[in-house]
Amino acid sequence: MFERLRSKVLFALYQVLIVAGILLLPVGMLAQAVGIPFPFHRALGRVAPSHEE
Numbered sequence: 001m002f003e004r005l006r007s008k009v010l011f012a013l014y015q016v017l018i019v020a021g022i023l024l025l026p027v028g029m030l031a032q033a034v035g036i037p038f039p040f041h042r043a044l045g046r047v048a049p050s051h052e053e
Helices: 002-023 025-034 040-052
Strands: none
Touching: 002 025
């Protein structure tokens, strides 16, 4: 039971991070143009392996 709940929560978190990444893409591009790093890939990189289990 807890495994199903964990799986669903990780899936939802993964989807939210994907949408946030898409919505924040213009901000990230602007920040990169100015020279400010925008490390969104780190958050997604931590959730993706957990989601794929």
